[in-house]
Structures are given as structure tokens and as C-alpha cells.
Amino acid sequence: MSAIAPTPLCALTPTVATVLVVDRSPESDAYVQALAIDWHVVHAGLGADALRLGRESCPQLIVVDVTTPEDKGFDTARALHGDAQLAHVPIVFLADAENREAHIFGLGLGAADIITKPIDVHVLRLRIFNILEREHLRTTALVCKQELQTALAEKASALNLLESLFNASSNALIVTDSHFTVVKTNPLAAAYFDGSEQPAVGGSMSRLAFTDANGHCIPLEVLAESTEVVECVVRLPPGNTLSLELRARPVSGNNGEPLHLFILHDISTRIALEKERQSAIQDILQKAAELGVQKHAIDSHALVSITDANHVITYVNSKFCAVSGYSTDELIGRPHNMLKSSVHSPSFYRDLVETIRNGQSWQGEIANRAKDGRIFWLEMTIVPWVVDHGVPQQYVAISTDITDRRSAEEQLQLARTRELEIGAEIQGRLLFGAPPQKFAGLSIASFSEPSQGIDGDFYTFTKLNNSTIEVLTGDVMGKGIKAALIAAGVKSAYRRAFVEMVCGGGLRKTPTPSEIVNALNEATYSELCELGAFVTLTLARFDRRAGTVTWVNAGHTPMLVGRSASYTVEELPEGNLPIGVIPNERYEEHVTQIGVGDIVMLYSDGISDSTNSDGEAYGDWPVKEILRLALINEASPSITLNSLRSDLHNFTRATTGGDDRTALVIQSRHQRTERRGHVSDRRRPVYLDLPRRLDRLESLRHHIDGLCADQPEDFRQSLALAAFEAATNIVRHTPRNLKETPFTAVLRRTAETASVELVSEGEPFVPDGTPTPDFTGNTFGGFGLYIIENCVDKVEYKAPMPGMASIVLTKQFPTPGYHSRN
Amino acid sequence: MQIRAEPLSEAEGIAIVIECENLDAGNAQRFKEQVQPYLDAQALVIIDMCAVRFVDSSGLGAMLACLRSMNNKQGQLKLVSLASPVRALFELVRMHRIFSIYDTREDALASL
Numbered sequence: 001m002s003a004i005a006p007t008p009l010c011a012l013t014p015t016v017a018t019v020l021v022v023d024r025s026p027e028s029d030a031y032v033q034a035l036a037i038d039w040h041v042v043h044a045g046l047g048a049d050a051l052r053l054g055r056e057s058c059p060q061l062i063v064v065d066v067t068t069p070e071d072k073g074f075d076t077a078r079a080l081h082g083d084a085q086l087a088h089v090p091i092v093f094l095a096d097a098e099n100r101e102a103h104i105f106g107l108g109l110g111a112a113d114i115i116t117k118p119i120d121v122h123v124l125r126l127r128i129f130n131i132l133e134r135e136h137l138r139t140t141a142l143v144c145k146q147e148l149q150t151a152l153a154e155k156a157s158a159l160n161l162l163e164s165l166f167n168a169s170s171n172a173l174i175v176t177d178s179h180f181t182v183v184k185t186n187p188l189a190a191a192y193f194d195g196s197e198q199p200a201v202g203g204s205m206s207r208l209a210f211t212d213a214n215g216h217c218i219p220l221e222v223l224a225e226s227t228e229v230v231e232c233v234v235r236l237p238p239g240n241t242l243s244l245e246l247r248a249r250p251v252s253g254n255n256g257e258p259l260h261l262f263i264l265h266d267i268s269t270r271i272a273l274e275k276e277r278q279s280a281i282q283d284i285l286q287k288a289a290e291l292g293v294q295k296h297a298i299d300s301h302a303l304v305s306i307t308d309a310n311h312v313i314t315y316v317n318s319k320f321c322a323v324s325g326y327s328t329d330e331l332i333g334r335p336h337n338m339l340k341s342s343v344h345s346p347s348f349y350r351d352l353v354e355t356i357r358n359g360q361s362w363q364g365e366i367a368n369r370a371k372d373g374r375i376f377w378l379e380m381t382i383v384p385w386v387v388d389h390g391v392p393q394q395y396v397a398i399s400t401d402i403t404d405r406r407s408a409e410e411q412l413q414l415a416r417t418r419e420l421e422i423g424a425e426i427q428g429r430l431l432f433g434a435p436p437q438k439f440a441g442l443s444i445a446s447f448s449e450p451s452q453g454i455d456g457d458f459y460t461f462t463k464l465n466n467s468t469i470e471v472l473t474g475d476v477m478g479k480g481i482k483a484a485l486i487a488a489g490v491k492s493a494y495r496r497a498f499v500e501m502v503c504g505g506g507l508r509k510t511p512t513p514s515e516i517v518n519a520l521n522e523a524t525y526s527e528l529c530e531l532g533a534f535v536t537l538t539l540a541r542f543d544r545r546a547g548t549v550t551w552v553n554a555g556h557t558p559m560l561v562g563r564s565a566s567y568t569v570e571e572l573p574e575g576n577l578p579i580g581v582i583p584n585e586r587y588e589e590h591v592t593q594i595g596v597g598d599i600v601m602l603y604s605d606g607i608s609d610s611t612n613s614d615g616e617a618y619g620d621w622p623v624k625e626i627l628r629l630a631l632i633n634e635a636s637p638s639i640t641l642n643s644l645r646s647d648l649h650n651f652t653r654a655t656t657g658g659d660d661r662t663a664l665v666i667q668s669r670h671q672r673t674e675r676r677g678h679v680s681d682r683r684r685p686v687y688l689d690l691p692r693r694l695d696r697l698e699s700l701r702h703h704i705d706g707l708c709a710d711q712p713e714d715f716r717q718s719l720a721l722a723a724f725e726a727a728t729n730i731v732r733h734t735p736r737n738l739k740e741t742p743f744t745a746v747l748r749r750t751a752e753t754a755s756v757e758l759v760s761e762g763e764p765f766v767p768d769g770t771p772t773p774d775f776t777g778n779t780f781g782g783f784g785l786y787i788i789e790n791c792v793d794k795v796e797y798k799a800p801m802p803g804m805a806s807i808v809l810t811k812q813f814p815t816p817g818y819h820s821r822n
Numbered sequence: 823m824q825i826r827a828e829p830l831s832e833a834e835g836i837a838i839v840i841e842c843e844n845l846d847a848g849n850a851q852r853f854k855e856q857v858q859p860y861l862d863a864q865a866l867v868i869i870d871m872c873a874v875r876f877v878d879s880s881g882l883g884a885m886l887a888c889l890r891s892m893n894n895k896q897g898q899l900k901l902v903s904l905a906s907p908v909r910a911l912f913e914l915v916r917m918h919r920i921f922s923i924y925d926t927r928e929d930a931l932a933s934l
Contacts (some may be wrong), residue, residue, distance in 0.1 A: 424909040696850035701876060717876070717907035724878050783879040783915055790914055 014042050018057050022050040022076055023065035023094060027119065034121040046076045053085050060132055062086070065094045066102050067117055074105055081109055090131050120166040138249050180205040180220050183259060192264075195238030209235040210246070224248045224260045234264070243271045272719065303378065303399040309392060311336045311353075323401050325371035336397075341375050343367035352382075359386045365402065375407040378526050391491070396557055431487050433460035435664075440471055441544040443669050443687065445637035447645060447741065448662040449606075457604050457662035458482025460491055464510055464753055467545040474537030474556065474579075475482045475604045490579070493524050514589035515541045515553045521579050521587065528580030535579040538602055542594065542666065549600060552589045553580050556661035557605050557620075562627040564597030567633075569624045581745065599628055599640065600666045606659030607644070618651050623804070626802055630665075633800050637665035637686035639744045639759050646761035647735075648805030692729065692734045692818065697727050700745055700756075706752050707747045709753050711813060722791035723756040725784045726807050730760045746806075755810040757798075762805045823852040827860060832931050835866025835898075840874050842910035845925035854884045856912060860890045865898065868930050877911055900923070900930040 017039050021032050024045045035041050044053040046068060054062065062080055066073030076091065080086050088110035095102035106114045117126055172189035175181050185193075185200045193200040196207050210218045210232045219233055223246060230246045245265040253259050277549035298304060299317045303324075306315035314325075316331045323333070324339060331338075340349070344367065355362045362382045365373050378399035384392035434445035448457055456476035463469050467513055474492055476483040497519040499509040501726055511519075517539055528534055540551040551559055555578030558571045576587045594600065603623060609670045610618040626647060630640040641663055648661070670684060688703055690696070702721045707717045721747070729745055738761065746757040774782070789795060794810040824841040840855055845853060860867055869888070877885075885901070892899040900922045904912065912918045924930040 400857075485871070693848075694846075697846075698844065699849060701916065713905055714910060720876065721878060721907075721911065722844060724876075728880065731847075783882065787879055787911070787914065 004447035015684055017060040018042060019061045019063060019128065020044060020050070020054050020057060020607035021063045022046060022073075022080075023063065025065055025067070031119050031121045035125065036645050037128070038125060041786070047071045047079075047356065050076050051079055051083060054080055054083070054089075058085075059089055060135065061112075061128060062089050062091045062392065063128075064091055065659065067094060067096050067099070067105065074102075077106075077109060090135055092131065094126065125607070170265075172266070174200075174205060174262040174263070174264065176205050176260045177253075177385045178258050178260070180224075183253070189264065192234075192236050192373070195236060207237050210244075211235070215223055216427035222509060223262070225249075229692075242266055251301065285714060298398065301400070303397075303401065303780040305331075305336070305397045305399075307336050307395045307397075311392065311395070314394065317717045319401075320399075323370070323376055324368065330371075339368040341367045341369040343375060356382050356384045356392065359384050359392055365406075366399075376401060376403045378402065383412050421594060431458040431484060431491065433614065435461050436463060436469065436747075439463065439544075441669060442542060443637050443667045444664070445641045445660075445689070446662075446664045447641050447658065449645075450660050451631040456487055457606065457660040458487040458491055459602075459662065459664060460494070464541070468510075468541060468543045471664060471666070472537060472539045472601070473602050473604075473662065474535050474554075474605070475660070475662070476535050477533050477578075481532075482531075486528070486531060486535070489521070489527070490524060490535050490537070494520055497523055512589060513541050513550050514587050515685040517554060517576075517579070518585075521554075521585060522583065525580055525583045534581050536605075537579060540600065540602065542600075546669070547594055547668070548591050550589050550591045552587050553574070554587060555581075557603055557608065558605075560601040560624060560627055561592060561594070562581060562601070562631045563595070564599070564631050565595060567628060569627050569630045571620075571624070594668050596668055596670055597631070597634075598668050599627060599637070600631060601640075601663065602666075603663040604659070604661060606661040607648060607663060609659055610648060610661065612652050617732070618648060620649070622647060622802075634685065635759075635801050636689075636744055637740055638687070638689045639746075639801060640665050641806065642741065642759070642761050643736075643801035643804045647743070649761075650803055688745040688747060691738055691742055691746055692731045693732055697724060698730070700724060700727055703745070703747055704756060707749060711754070715814060719754060719756065719809065722788045722809045722811075723758065725788050726756075726758050726809065731757055732761075753793075753810050753812050755808055757800075757808040758807050759800060759804055759806040761803055763799075823849040823856060825853070825856050830866070830931070831869070833866060833934055834864075836860055836864045836867065837868040837870055837927060839870040839872070840891040843873060844876040845874055845884065846876060846878040847869075847880040850884040851892075853881075854887055857888060858891070860897075861888055861897070865895075866900075866934075867892060867897065868900045868902055868927055870902050870927060871908060873906070874908055875905055877908050881913060882911065882917060885921070886917070898934075900924060900933075902927050902930050 017034060018041075019039045020042045021028065021035070022044050023032075028043070028346050032041050032043050041056040042053050042059065044050045046065075050064075057592045064073055064077045064080070066077065072704065073093075077091055080089075081091065085814040091106075091109070091333055093102065093105060093106035093111045093114045094117055095114055096289075112135075113127050115127060123398050124145060149297040163232055166184075167186050168186065169186055172192060173184075173186045174182055174189045175184040182193075182201050182203055182205050183442075190200040192208060193203065196203060198207075205220060210220070210223060211234075212218055212232055218230070223230060223232075226248055231246055232246055233241050234244050243266070245267050247263040247265075249261040249263070251259045251261045275280060299319055301319075303320040304315070305320050307313050312333060313331050313334055314333075316328060318328075321328055321331070337349075352362050352364075352366075361384070362380075364380060364654075365377060367377050370376050379402045380397055380399040382395055383398060387393045387395045418632065432446070435446050444461075446459065448455075448459075456478055457474070458476075459471060459473035460472050461469060472491070474490065475488065476486045476490070478486075494516070497516055498511065501515060517537075523533075534555075536551050536555040536557075538551055539554040540549055540559060542549050549561075551572070552575075553559065554576045558573065561570045561572060562568070570592075572590065572592060575590070577585050601623065608618055608620045609621065623644065626640060626644050629635070630643070635643065644663060686703065686707065688700065690700060700723055704720045704723055705716050727745070736744075743758065744762045746759065748755045748757070788809065792811045794808075796808040796810070798806045798808060800806050826839040826841055828837045828839060829835075840853070842849070847896060857869075867888075874915075879895075882916055889899050903926065904926045905925060909918070909923070912921065912923065922930070922933070924933065
């Protein structure tokens with residue numbers, strides 16, 4: 001109703017209408033007066049006056065006199081009718097009755113009425129009244145028509161909108177008549193009927209079958225009557241189903257007939273999502289329950305701690321608190337290293353942190369310190385929680401308390417070590433009788449390296465009289481305690497056999513080596529058989545006075561003899577089976593001459609069978625070669641043995657395992673008595689085996705004192721000091737495995753000099769010149785070498801034997817010719 | 823290692839008599855440990871070496887440690903009665919310039 005075209009003010013019917021009278025004839029005044037009773041009359045003349053007053057007054061009716069001469073009335077009427085503002089105002093012409101032309105003109109111009117002169121005022125009034133009434137009706141009709149058109153346009157627009165909404169709705173819309181015949185659908189609903197033979201419209205809506213959640217059918221009548229939203233499932237003609245929310249609304253058709261509007265909202269997606277969500281929730285609840293069980297299991301067994309990226313503790317379980325002794329409050333917010341113990345090296349923690357910062361799990365055994373200071377051991381797995389960019393946000397550590405296990409392991413290890421120590425001690429006492437320190441005319445050295453802490457090798461020395469000594473050395477098949485016990489048994493059987501033969505038979509002389517070995521075999525054969533063992537051995541008897549060695553070899557490594565006269569090495573033939581193989585084996589003895597300087601070597605096959613990392617065996621050639629070099633270099637037995645050891649070590653390197661290694665070196669030497677030495681004895685070197693202990697080096701000084709007893713004290717002191725400094729160096733740099741092995745000092749004299757050679761295993765050491773010591777006393781270093789260099793006249797570094805190094809200190813006598821002084 | 827401590831009657835301090843023949847790698851460490859309490863407690867320590875026949879570089883090192891310990895607290899350390907080979911060693915390594923060495927205990931006390 002708002003879009004009505006504007007109507008001029010004058011066009012509205014005022015309470016009193018305005019009438020413009022264009023007539024200046026004399027008789028006009030009379031009817032103007034009469035008209036003024038009913039209306040507001042504007043009285044104007046012809047021409048411009050009429051147009052001006054007409055525009056000013058906005059009349060509802062114009063009366064024009066066209067009886068005037070020269071058609072001035074027509075011109076005025078034409079002008080008024082042509083004026084835009086006044087064109088629609090009805091005009092009443094006053095014309096002469098007989099003036100037909102005026103009538104035609106007036107009607108042609110659209111006159112509302114033509115009234116003839118003379119004027120009957122009463123008629124004029126009625127006519128004007130009628131015209132105004134008619135005009136009023138016409139105007140009202142126009143307005144109504146206009147309103148009607150507007151309303152129609154609006155209705156059309158609304159219908160259009162409705163239709164669009166109907167078609168574009170995201171819900172399926174179906175309109176049916178009261179018999180549920182489909183009248184109208186939107187495209188979405190029409191698609192529901194795609195599988196139907198009939199098009200959507202015109203067919204029955206019952207082609208769609210509605211059921212409730214339980215699968216019960218819901219009749220269309222019930223759906224149509226329902227005032228609420230019905231959730232249901234519809235089976236479409238093609239057979240597929242949709243979940244719906246359905247609303248029904250009664251509507252009326254164009255002709256007022258009752259219709260049903262069904263609004264079908266597809267909730268399949270929502271239902272599917274809902275189902276998924278429900279299932280996910282179920283899943284989560286299930287998993288949470290499982291996790292709860294697992295957590296309970298872990299909590300009751302393991303220590304759990306969680307730290308943030310900076311290793312600050314954010315969570316600990318009760319087990320963690322129980323083991324560490326801290327409460328939760330004391331741990332949360334503190335750095336995890338508050339539990340750090342001093343057991344591990346800094347690099348251990350560095351590696352750990354680096355591993356987990358790189359996003360990798362760490363696993364290992366770690367010692368932590370509890371609140372009360374005690375150490376507890378954990379087997380720990382740390383898993384970094386990597387969120388993005390590979391940078392861990394937190395670390396979860398799950399640990400098992402292995403303190404008890406560790407402690408048990410340590411105890412066990414301790415027990416094992418102790419067992420080995422005891423074993424080694426028993427072995428040292430039982431299996432290896434120390435060689436006699438002093439036996440006139442023989443120099444003896446021995447070594448044994450067990451393979452497993454306890455040994456099956458053995459040797460023992462028996463002094464028969466002042467010039468005869470015999471050595472029994474052997475190797476029990478096998479290793480470890482069993483072999484050691486058998487070896488001890490064999491040694492004891494050897495002694496018993498010896499004693500029985502001396503006493504039992506009333507023998508007039510000492511039993512021979514072969515008699516002893518035969519008796520030994522008879523005595524031990526059955527026991528060795530029961531134990532499934534056999535023993536290889538050599539019994540060698542040295543007769544210093546006769547200059548012979550008599551030996552029996554029972555399956556043992558052949559004995560070696562180095563001849564000092566020819567610098568050759570002989571391998572003396574083996575002859576018999578090992579002990580314990582057959583009961584009636586006849587063991588035979590052999591004899592060879594041993595001269596001064598000759599060396600006898602007995603060794604177990606553990607030496608020649610030693611292998612290096614390439615699996616090559618050491619063999620017996622290097623043993624013979626070392627023996628030959630010992631002859632050439634006049635090396636003492638201990639130097640020879642240390643050389644063999646050192647060379648063997650250089651060959652095998654880090655290779656462990658293998659058999660026990662035992663070797664004995666016995667050298668025949670010039671006999672000299674302590675009290676009455678021959679002058680030529682002075683020229684022979686004195687070999688001194690020194691223990692590798694700083695507090696046991698005094699004997700070196702005493703021997704040097706003895707060697708140079710004829711020299712002034714400062715001479716003796718200087719040489720002793722130099723030798724002492726050198727010996728101290730050797731002891732300080734002893735490898736761990738040789739701590740128990742002596743090193744050798746060789747003391748020599750010539751007519752002009754006395755010298756001390758200190759021999760130890762290793763590469764020859766040659767210093768880069770003598771460092772100048774710091775004489776200010778601020779530091780104390782480099783004095784040893786300086787003292788050595790300044791106390792003697794010559795310092796030489798040598799490699800006297802394979803694998804051996806030596807330092808030779810030589811000092812010139814101040815007064816040549818000691819003969820006269822002695 | 824045996825040492826004997828004798829309080830000085832003439833002055834505030836103590837005399838330490840080394841009662842064994844040698845002061846070397848074998849006992850230098852023990853000597854240092856035994857003498858240290860006296861060095862800590864006394865302002866004057868006289869070490870009497872009349873019995874000592876043999877000193878090596880380790881023995882020298884121990885002596886030097888004693889000297890440093892006394893110097894650090896402005897105390898005095900004096901060595902007396904050095905056998906000639908021992909004195910020779912001190913001279914060889916120029917330590918006779920650093921230590922106060924006297925023939926007798928009386929000479930040492932007289933120098934105060």
C-alpha cells in the first residue's frame with residue numbers, strides 16, 4: 001500500500017470543493033453567489049487570468065463560459081485542459097443552446113457537461129454536485145485499482161520466493177492431497193521416487209515406506225496427524241534406506257482443499273557420525289579400562305617417572321616413591337638428576353641424554369641414589385615422547401628395581417673371584433714348588449700362566465743331595481679345578497712312590513727316574529682311567545757333579561738343550577706314552593751330558609699351541625730360537641724366560657683362552673763359593689733376579705756394594721744411585737700381568753769398569769737426550785735421568801733378547817788396575 | 823720407615839731424626855706422611871740425616887715437598903748431618919742452594 005502514486009493536494013476531495021468559474025459576463029455574478037453557498041468559488045476572467053488562478057486554487061471543477069465572442073472561451077478552455085496540473089479537472093461548458101459548434105468543441109475537449117444559457121442556477125448546482133460526486137468516485141476507484149495492482153505484484157513476488165525456497169530447500173518436501181497422492185515435490189523429494197515406475201507427482205506417497213527405530217511400520221495417516229517431529233527410517237523405491245526427521249503440516253490448496261505437507265530432513269550423516277562417535281567412545285572407554293589394568297600392572301611392578309623436555313619430573317608412581325624414599329611432592333618439579341649417583345661416569349650420562357634427545361629410546365642399567373643415600377639399581381627404559389619436528393616434549397621412564405639382583409650378582413661375582421683366588425692360591429702352593437733359590441752350579445727360572453685361573457700344569461723340584469736335583473713337570477689333560485686336583489694328586493703320588501721305593505724295598509740307592517715314573521704309572525693308572533684323564537710329564541734329574549741330565553719323557557713336549565759351546569739347540573726325543581694310558585707301559589730313561597753354560601728348557605704345549613688372532617700357532621721354533629739367542633747373549637734363565645713370555649705376549653696380543661703355559665729354564669753355571677771365589681769369577685757376570693717392588697730393591701745396592709767393594713764409597717754410591725734410579729723406573733712401569741715376575745740385573749766387571757745392566761720386557765727405550773731438570777726447586781721432575789747420566793760414565797740402551805729391553809750403566813774405576821788393590 | 827721426633831730445648835721447634843739407612847723410592851711416600859704432622863705443627867723443623875746413607879730422586883722429591891710445605895707457612899726447615907754421598911747428590915742436583923744444610927744440629931741452631 002505504500003507505492004501509490006502521489007496525488008496532488010487539490011485532487012483530494014476537500015470538505016468544501018473549490019470551483020473555478022471562468023466567466024466575466026454580467027450575469028455570472030448572480031450564479032457565482034449562488035454556487036458560493038455550497039462551494040468555495042474562484043471567479044476568474046478568460047485567458048491568462050484563468051490559468052493563473054486555476055493553478056493557484058487547485059479547483060475540483062472548472063466552469064468555462066464559451067459564449068464569448070472570438071472564441072476566447074474555447075482558447076481558455078484549451079489552455080486549461082492543456083495545463084499539466086489542471087488537465088484532469090472536469091470542465092463544464094456554458095454555451096448557447098443553439099450554438100452546435102460550441103457543443104461539439106466542448107464534448108471533443110472532454111467536457112464533463114455542457115449547460116446552456118441562460119443559466120438555471122438550481123440546475124447548475126445539481127449538475128456541478130453530480131459531476132463532483134462522480135469525480136470523487138472515479139478518483140477513489142483509481143486509487144483502489146492502483147492498490148490492487150500493487151498487492152497483486154507483491155503476491156506474485158511472494159509466490160515466486162516461496163517456490164524458490166520450496167525447490168531449494170535442503171529438506172525433501174512433499175505435498176499430497178488427503179489421499180496421499182503426491183501433488184507437488186521439490187527436486188530433492190522427487191529424487192526419492194527415482195526408482196519408482198511412476199513420476200513423483202501423481203503417484204501415491206505410500207511408495208515410501210516409513211518405519212520406526214524398531215523396524216515397525218508407521219502409517220502415513222499417523223505421520224500426517226503427528227504434531228511433533230518423528231524420527232524414522234524410510235525405505236525408498238530403489239531399496240536403500242535413509243534416516244529421517246519427519247514433520248507433517250496441514251496446508252490448503254488453491255481451492256481450499258486440505259493438503260499434507262511432509263518435511264523430510266535427512267539425518268543419515270548425523271546418525272552415522274553419532275554411531276561413529278558412540279563407537280569411538282566405547283572404544284576409548286574400553287581402552288581406558290585396559291590401560292587402567294595395564295597401569296595397575298605396571299605400577300605394582302615397575303617404577304614409572306615422567307619428565308618434561310628439561311628433565312624436570314612431572315609424574316612419579318607410588319613404586320618410584322617407595323624405592324627412592326622420596327615423597328611425590330619432593331620429586332615433582334625437581335630435576336631428575338637429583339637422584340644421580342656417583343657410580344657412573346659423566347660420559348655415561350652424556351650418552352644417555354644425547355640418545356633420548358635425538359628421539360631414540362634408551363635402555364640400560366643405572367644406579368640412582370635414594371633419599372637415605374643408599375644406591376638402588378634400576379633396569380631402565382626411557383622413551384622420548386616425540387610430538388613434532390622430532391623434538392621430544394617429555395620422557396617416560398619405566399624401570400625395574402634390580403638392586404637385589406645386582407647385589408646377588410655382585411655377591412656371586414665376589415664368590416667366584418674368591419673361589420678363583422683360593423684356587424690360585426692352592427694351585428700356587430700345591431702345583432708349583434718354587435725352584436730352589438740357591439743350588440750350587442744351577443740357575444733356575446720358571447713361570448706358569450694359567451688359562452682359567454686354575455691350572456692343570458704342574459712342576460716340583462726335589463733336591464736329592466748337594467749336587468743332584470730333579471724336576472718333575474707335567475700337564476694334566478684338561479683345565480680348571482678338576483685338572484688342578486689331578487695334578488696335585490699326581491704330585492703327591494710321585495712323592496709317595498719316591499718314599500716307598502727308598503724305604504719299602506730297603507734299597508741301597510736312590511731310585512732312577514724310570515723306576516719312579518713306572519711306579520707312578522702303576523700307582524695312578526686305575527684312578528686316572530676312572531677319571532678319564534691322562535697326564536703328560538717329564539722327570540729330569542740333574543747331576544751337577546757328573547755333568548749329566550737323566551730324563552724320562554711320558555708324552556710331554558720334548559726337552560730342549562742349548563749347547564753353549566756350539567750355540568746349538570737340541571730337541572731330545574720323546575719316547576713314552578703319557579701316564580694313565582696303559583698299565584704296563586715301560587718307561588725308559590735317557591742321559592745326556594750338560595756342560596757349563598748349557599741350558600735345559602722344559603715347557604708345556606700350551607706355549608707352542610698358543611694362537612694369535614689369525615689362528616696361527618706360536619709353534620716350537622720361536623722357543624728354540626730364544627734359547628739359541630740366550631746362549632749367544634749369555635742371558636740368564638730369568639731373562640730367557642721373560643724374553644719367551646714377552647715374545648709370546650707380542651705374538652698372541654689380546655688373545656685369551658688357550659691352554660695353560662708353563663716353562664722352566666735350568667742353566668748349568670760355574671760353581672763359586674761365597675767365601676772363596678777364584679779371581680776369574682770376577683769376570684763372570686752376576687745375574688740378579690729382583691722382585692718388582694720399590695721396597696725390595698735394596699739388594700741391588702748391596703750387590704753393587706759387593707761388586708765394587710774395593711772401590712771408594714762415592715764410586716759405589718754413584719753406581720748404586722744410577723742403578724737404583726733405573727730400577728725404580730722399571731718397577732714403576734711394570735705391566736699388571738708381570739707384577740709377580742722378577743726382572744733381572746746383570747752385574748759385570750772388567751779391569752777398568754763396573755757395569756749394571758737392567759733387563760725388562762718391552763721395546764728398547766731411548767730418551768730424546770737428557771732433559772734438563774728444574775733446579776729451582778719449584779717442581780721436581782726429570783731428575784732420575786739426570787742423576788743416571790751424571791753418576792755413571794756411559795749409558796746404553798739395548799735389546800738383548802727378543803721382546804726385551806735393557807739399560808746398561810757403566811762406570812770407570814778411578815784408579816785402574818784393581819788387581820793391586822784387591 | 824722410622825723417624826724419631828726430639829723437641830728442641832734451645833728454640834721453639836723440633837728435630838726429626840731419620841733412623842733408617844735409606845730414603846728412596848721404597849719409603850719416600852711413607853716418610854712424607856709421617857713427617858707431615860710435624861711440618862704442620864712446627865715453625866722450625868730440623869731434619870737430622872746422620873743415619874742416612876742413601877738417597878735417590880724419590881727421596882729428594884720427598885725432602886723438597888717438606889721444604890715447600892714449610893716455606894708456604896713461612897716456617898724454617900734445616901737439614902743437618904748429611905753423609906758425604908748424600909751431600910754429593912744434593913749438590914749434583916743443585917738442591918744445596920735451596921735447602922739450608924748444616925754439618926751439625928748446633929750449627930743449625932746457631933744460624934737462627
